[in-house]
Amino acid sequence: MAFFDRAKLLLAGAVAIATLGTASVQAQEKFDLSPDTSNRVRTERNEAAIKAIAPDFKFVNPGKFTVAVNPWDPPIATYASDSKTVVGADPDLASLIADSLGLELDLVAVAWADWPLGVASGKYDAVISNVTVTEERKEKFDFSTYRRDVLGFFVKSDSPITSIKEPKDVAGLKVITGAGTNQEKIILEWDRQNVAVGLKPIEVQYYDDRAAGDLALQSGRADVEFNPNATRAYAASIRNDTKVVGIASGGWPLTAEIAVTTRKGGGLADAITLAINDLIKNGKYGEVLKRWSLTDEAVDASQTNPPGLPKSGS
Structure with missing residues (x-):
C-alpha cells in the first residue's frame, strides 16, 4: 500500500473514531442512558x-x-x-x-x-x-x-434524494445494506424488478464496521443506506448528519x-x-x-x- 493510501486510511479511521466519540456524548445528552430508571413512563393498574x-x-x-x-x-x-x-x-x-x-x-x-x-x-x-x-x-x-417491523432508507442530510417509496426510486443508486438480512433480500428484489424493465441496476455495498458505513455515506461513496429504521433513526436524531427519506415493512411486500x-x-x-x-x-x-x-x-x-x-x- 502506498504511503498516500495509508495516510488516507488512517485519516478516515481517525474521523470515524472521532464521529463515534461525539455521537456517544450526544446520545447521553439527547437520550437518558443513565441507570436511574425512576423517570420511566408509568401507568395505573388495568x-x-x-x-x-x-x-x-x-x-x-x-x-x-x-x-x-x-x-x-x-x-x-x-x-x-x-x-x-x-x-x-x-x-x-x-x-x-x-x-x-x-x-x-x-x-x-x-x-x-x-x-x-x-x-x-x-x-x-x-x-x-x-x-x-x-x-x-x-x-x-x-x-x-x-x-x-420497519426498515428505513437514510441519506446524507444534504442529499438531493428526498423520497424513496418504490423500486424505481433506487434505480442506479449505491445502496448500503446488511448481508444475509431481510433488507438485503428486499433491495435485491427491487433491483431485479428494475433491471427487468430496463432501469439502471443498483450497486449494493456491505460494511461490517458501522463507522465505515457511516463514512461511506457522508463521503458520497454511497447514496443511501437501507437498514432497520429504529437504530438508524436513533443515530440520525443524535448526529443530525442523515435523514430518513422512506420506510418499508421488514416483511415487504407483507406487513x-x-x-x-x-x-x-x-x-x-x-x-x-x-x-x-x-x-x-x-x-x-x-x-x-x-x-x-x-x-x-x-x-x-x-x-x-x-x-x-x-x-x-x-
Whole structure:
C-alpha cells in the first residue's frame, strides 16, 4: 500500500473514531442512558387486563413480571452508562405492561439465542426484545403486537434524494445494506424488478464496521443506506448528519410486526394485548415511542397472534 493510501486510511479511521466519540456524548445528552430508571413512563393498574390473565397462569416469581430482553442496540434496548442496567424502548414498554398488570418488573438481560427456550420452559414470563411475528414462531409462542417491523432508507442530510417509496426510486443508486438480512433480500428484489424493465441496476455495498458505513455515506461513496429504521433513526436524531427519506415493512411486500412473546397457550397473551391497547389509548405508549424516536413504528392497535411472516418456501 502506498504511503498516500495509508495516510488516507488512517485519516478516515481517525474521523470515524472521532464521529463515534461525539455521537456517544450526544446520545447521553439527547437520550437518558443513565441507570436511574425512576423517570420511566408509568401507568395505573388495568383491572380488565388483570382479569384476562388465565386463572391457572403462574408467574415465574409471584408479584413480578419476569421479562427477558436482549440488550443489542439502542434505542430498542442497550446497557446504560453503568454497563449493567438495561434501558431503551422495549424496557420502557415492559415497565408499562408490568404496571398495567399490577406487577413489579423483573428485567433479565439474555443472549438472543437463549430467549426461546427460556420462555417455552417457563423461565421467563415473556420476552420483549424486538421479536417479529412469524408463522413458524406461532407454533410455539403467543404474540401481542406492539410495533411495526420497519426498515428505513437514510441519506446524507444534504442529499438531493428526498423520497424513496418504490423500486424505481433506487434505480442506479449505491445502496448500503446488511448481508444475509431481510433488507438485503428486499433491495435485491427491487433491483431485479428494475433491471427487468430496463432501469439502471443498483450497486449494493456491505460494511461490517458501522463507522465505515457511516463514512461511506457522508463521503458520497454511497447514496443511501437501507437498514432497520429504529437504530438508524436513533443515530440520525443524535448526529443530525442523515435523514430518513422512506420506510418499508421488514416483511415487504407483507406487513411485519414486533410483539411481546409468551408461552403458547400459557394464558397471558390476551391480558398483555388488552394492556397495550389501553396504553395506546391513554397516550403512554406514544410517550415511549416519542422518547426513543420510534414514532414511525407505532401500531394503531395491538393484536393477539395476527398473521405472521410465512415459513421459508411457503
